[in-house]
Amino acid sequence: MAREQIASYYRQLLGREPDQGGLDAWTNAVNAGHLTLAGAAGGIARSAEANNRRSQQAQNTQNLTTERNQYYAQSNNYKNQIGGFQDQISNYQNQIGGYESRIGGLEGELGNYKSQVQGLTNQYNTALGERDSWMNKSNEFQKSASDWEDKFGQKSEEFERARGEADMYRDQAVGQQLRALRSGSTSGGSNATSGGNASLQGGRGGVQRYDDNSVDIDKNIQAESGALSNKGAAVKKIQSSDRRPSASGSGSRPAQSGGSGSYYAGRFG
Numbered sequence: 001m002a003r004e005q006i007a008s009y010y011r012q013l014l015g016r017e018p019d020q021g022g023l024d025a026w027t028n029a030v031n032a033g034h035l036t037l038a039g040a041a042g043g044i045a046r047s048a049e050a051n052n053r054r055s056q057q058a059q060n061t062q063n064l065t066t067e068r069n070q071y072y073a074q075s076n077n078y079k080n081q082i083g084g085f086q087d088q089i090s091n092y093q094n095q096i097g098g099y100e101s102r103i104g105g106l107e108g109e110l111g112n113y114k115s116q117v118q119g120l121t122n123q124y125n126t127a128l129g130e131r132d133s134w135m136n137k138s139n140e141f142q143k144s145a146s147d148w149e150d151k152f153g154q155k156s157e158e159f160e161r162a163r164g165e166a167d168m169y170r171d172q173a174v175g176q177q178l179r180a181l182r183s184g185s186t187s188g189g190s191n192a193t194s195g196g197n198a199s200l201q202g203g204r205g206g207v208q209r210y211d212d213n214s215v216d217i218d219k220n221i222q223a224e225s226g227a228l229s230n231k232g233a234a235v236k237k238i239q240s241s242d243r244r245p246s247a248s249g250s251g252s253r254p255a256q257s258g259g260s261g262s263y264y265a266g267r268f269g
């Protein structure tokens with residue numbers, strides 16, 4: 001019984017399990033009547049180990065108290081910081097509320113912009129469709145214009161060929177009429193002098209080479225240049241003098257032209 005009580009004193013006062021020698025010594029002293037259990041407890045409590053343990057415990061307690069005070073101070077600082085943070089959080093919350101209001105307004109504007117963009121997109125698509133339609137029409141017009149250009153080119157070639165043929169026929173006809181005029185004959189018949197001594201068509205030797213009638217014809221041919229320039233009437237009458245001296249040069253009787261008059265082609269085509 002005493003042994004177990006003394007072992008408990010070790011645990012309480014020294015904070016450890018009793019060593020075998022010390023436990024035996026304290027137990028024998030109590031059993032022999034030299035000490036009571038209370039005396040044994042006092043002896044253990046007054047031992048150097050117990051004193052050292054109490055000093056260490058006191059120091060530990062002091063340290064713990066200091067640490068606790070430091071923790072309290074830090075805790076107060078943290079509380080103050082937390083209070084400041086809460087104030088900042090409140091300010092941030094107020095700012096966030098303002099931002100949310102602005103965001104709501106911006107979302108409204110964004111909705112309007114989206115509507116406008118959708119409207120512009122619809123207009124663009126409509127204009128794109130119209131452009132495609134006009135492009136198709138433009139391609140059709142270009143094709144039609146190309147066809148007409150081809151036709152114009154063909155007609156131009158035909159016109160040039162026809163004009164070349166007309167010029168050829170005109171030159172031939174004018175040449176024939178000029179040759180007839182120089183031989184004293186028109187397309188309507190022959191032109192004979194009033195004396196009957198010679199015929200311009202026959203070309204007899206008795207006709208003077210530079211007969212007045214021939215001179216007048218040459219002058220009229222030179223004056224009427226339309227035959228070579230495509231100007232003037234198609235057929236013109238040669239205007240010769242009604243009164244001129246005879247081929248013999250006597251001048252006693254005016255020569256009168258016979259037939260219906262002389263004509264030549266002024267132009268052709």
